[in-house]
Amino acid sequence: MNNTTTKISTMKILQPITIGGVIFKNRTMFPPLTTGYEDKDGNISSQSRAFYTRLAEGGTGYIVLGDVAPVRSFAPTPKLFDDSQIDSFRLLADNVHAYGAKLGVQIFYPEYDVNVLNALFAAGEMQKLRTQLNHDMQHFVNEVSEDALMDIIDKMCACAVRAQKAGIDVIQVHGDRLVGALCSTQMNTRTDKFGGSLKNRTRFALMLVHALKKVVPDMIIDYKLSVVTPERGKGGVDEIDAPEFAQWLEAAGVDMLHVGQANHTGNMADTIPPMGVQPYCFFADITGAVKQAVSIPVSTSGRIINPDMGEGILQNGKADMIGIGRALLADPDWANKAGADKATDIVRCICCNEGCVDNVLNRSFIACVVNPENGFEETRFITPAQMKKxxxxxxxxxxxxxxxxxxxxxxxxxxxxxxxxxxxxxxxxxxxxxxxxxxxxxxxxxxxxxxxxxxxxxxxxxxxxxxxxxxxxxxxxxxxxxxxFIPPIPGIDRKNVYDAWQVLAGKYKVSGRVAVIGGGVVGCETAEYLATQGCKVSIIEMRDQIGGDISVTVLPSMLENYKAYGVEQYTGYMVTSINNGEVNCKDKNGSIAQIPYDYVVIASGARxxxxxxxxxxxxxxxxxxxxxxxxxxxxxxxxxxxxxxxxxx
Structure with missing residues (x-):
């Protein structure tokens, strides 16, 4: 069972906090995530409204709507570039406020020339659009003119004004994407006043903050401080510079900071790590270093699963507010259960990334694997039985x-x-x-x-x-x-041929050279497991690649292990027979491979x-x-x- 030891009634995470003169009812935060719930035009759909309302109902104190675009873009995110969109945001704000939560919108600008791409899309020139997009993602930060940057600030400020009209409480600046790319030592190679020194690279971000303070002086300004660590990230400031930049942001008028791992690496596991890739609370120490440099509140996130984890960060002085992302998808009542001394009833996130991150990357919407109601808040809720059965x-x-x-x-x-x-x-x-x-x-x-x-x-x-x-x-x-499923392969009934499920269950032990037949999820995971146990492993898969059904945030770590342990991959091969000491295979061109083994493990799917x-x-x-x-x-x-x-x- 999941146990907690902290006395819930005294938990700091459930205590109010004042930010920018505004009282937040507790220190739980839903950080900005791309959900895929919004309408194609960027309006807040009823699905999106139901999701965020459910978080507020569950006790979350501060909810940030992620990736709100101030322009018409191709990103599947909320958009607030036209006054006609204000009403949908107002409906959401009213719903969230009804439960005492505060609502923020994270304004971002994509790292490509929106005007050029919109024109190509309107003309139906999709190949040119894709070519331009690929180019921009690598070079836009260095090619965008100063005039264009000033126009972008104007558009982001106009978006903030619309958010204020909608009753939004907080504007969060997305310190990754274009803003973070300009701050980056890895992505910004400009030689003008926006490139070179830390002061120059952060100039645009600070100009944006100053502009926002002028147009929406009564709104709380939050800044997502994306930090590039020695191991991960590109779009943000280097870890060594984060405390100093945080001080500049505070001086510019920022009311709070949300410290997080910078992205732009092409691997979402860097910012939303799946199980076992990063330790729990993995960004707390870096957040703590930033907090020591400023006097404004600082929030953190990153694999914070249960209330005790968040409470520990607060009690150790590493943050003032706790971002709980995937864990709130698993259980939107996280805060209420903690407050009612029912933390043991919290359905905990398993950090699989299968229903949330993978869905968004596949152009669908987030839907948690352990919470069937997530993403279906309008239609999935338990109804009392009319007749007991x-x-x-x-x-x-x-x-x-x-x-x-x-x-x-x-x-x-x-x-x-x-x-x-x-x-x-x-x-x-x-x-x-x-x-x-x-x-x-x-x-x-x-x-x-x-x-x-x-x-x-x-x-x-x-x-x-x-x-x-x-x-x-x-x-x-x-x-x-x-x-x-055990396929009808000649020789499959040999005594040293075992089923992968039984091997993982510990019923059979294998050693030495092991041939794993099947490169799906079970086969790949079994191969990695056996390799870490000291076996010399070969995977045989009929398809052209292994791991086609494995999360794109998990596969890179698995392949790194394969390389480290020398796991051999025979893709595009069909097993024709299992002989004494050799697995015989052939590919679609008729090429033959003979793979030596001491044991064979079958992972050919299930029925x-x-x-x-x-x-x-x-x-x-x-x-x-x-x-x-x-x-x-x-x-x-x-x-x-x-x-x-x-x-x-």
Missing amino acids: NVVVVGGGPAGMEAARVAAKKGHNVTLFETATELGGQLHIAAVPPRKNEIRRAIEDLVHAVHTQGVTLKLGQTANIQSILALEPDAVIVAVGASS PVVFDTEALSVKGIEVVQVGDCCEVADISYATKTAYDAANAL
């Missing part, structure tokens, strides 16, 4: 536990069967590979939830028709999952487990299947199908 859930993996949790919370009487003696299903083996241990939080939180909701558990018992009927169910939810429910249906019992036994997918599919099925009862 006896509900039986078959299977104790993530789908089964989520179904049981929701059904019980609705008011039904729920019994869950699980063949194993513990709950969690395949999540237990998913947590074994390198960097994946944080998946165990999902197991712990679901187990905690089914206990809290009073679900009757029958562990170590395989459900059958007789045992189900004995409970006189009104509805049965089948969540029996999937089993690994749904069949559970015969005909006898239940004949008796008029409602039966629904959820998760992998419907379609082999991922934890997001498992939890969402389970939630919907249980909520429909």
Whole structure:
């Protein structure tokens, strides 16, 4: 179970703070994230409004709307470049204020020539547009004229005025993107007054702050101070210069600073690190160094999972406000639960990046894998049962536990069967590979939830028709999952050929030279795991590349490990046979490869487990299947199908 030791009633994170003469009800902050919820024209959609309103309802004190563009751009972000857009922002501000939260808009300018690209788009010259965009992303910071920079400041100020008219409380300057690129020693090679020294490179940022203070003098000015560390980032000031620049920003009139990792590296894992890549609270020390240099409040973010982590940062004097991003996607009631001494009920983020970061990068909207309601706040919420039913859930993996949790919370009487003696299903083996241990939080939180909701558990018992009927169910939810697929390859029945799931579960031990057949998620993770255990690993994959289904923020770390451990990749190869000591393969051109092995591990996908429910249906019992036994997918599919099925009862 997730435990906390801090006495909630005395937590500093829940105490008010005054910033720029305005009282914020607590020190919890939702930092700027690209959500993909906004309308195509940049207006705040009803989906977006519902999401941010839910955060305010859950107790978050300060909410920042990320990447608000002051111009018509191609970025899938909110936009506030026209007076007609003010009303949609006003509706959001009114909703957020109704729960006592403060709302900020993070104004940014993209690092490309918006006017040129808009003209190319209007003319339908898409190839030229793509070429120009690629060029601009590398050179715009050095090619943009001084006159154009002054025009950009005017547009950002006009955006701030519109935000003020909409009732927004805070303007946050995005210190990455174009502003950060100008500050950067790595990206800015200008020789005019905007390049060279720290004073010159930060000139535009300070000019922007001065201009904002003139046009919206009564608004709070927040500045996202993007910091380039020796290991990561490009678009921002170098770590050594951050405290001095922070002092200049304070002198210019900035009311608060949000210190974060600079981006522009091409790898979102630098700024939104997945599980196991960065330590918890990884930017707190750098934030603390900035805080020591200024007298204005400073906030931080970065893998802050539970209230104790945030409280520790505050108590150690490293920040004044705590940014909680992905953790609020997992549980928007984070602050309220902490305040009600129910921190153990918080559904904790597992930092997988699969539903949030990956979705946005794939031009979709964020949707958390452990919180089916995230992104669907308008349509997904648990409704009380009109009639209490006896509900039986078959299977104790993530789908089964989520179904049981929701059904019980609705008011039904729920019994869950699980063949194993513990709950969690395949999540237990998913947590074994390198960097994946944080998946165990999902197991712990679901187990905690089914206990809290009073679900009757029958562990170590395989459900059958007789045992189900004995409970006189009104509805049965089948969540029996999937089993690994063993392809019909000649020689696959050899004694030193094992299934990847069983290897990860510790049932079989392998050593020496290991050939992993299959380069999907399971195969790649198994290969990395075995390599770290000292095996000499080769991966064989029919597709042209491995890891096609792996998060783009996770794959770079995995490939670095492959390089470090000498994992060999045979892509585009089909296994034709497993002989004594050799795996025979051929590619689409007929080239043959013979890969020596001591052990072979099969990771060729999975197939749904069949559970015969005909006898239940004949008796008029409602039966629904959820998760992998419907379609082999991922934890997001498992939890969402389970939630919907249980909520429909």
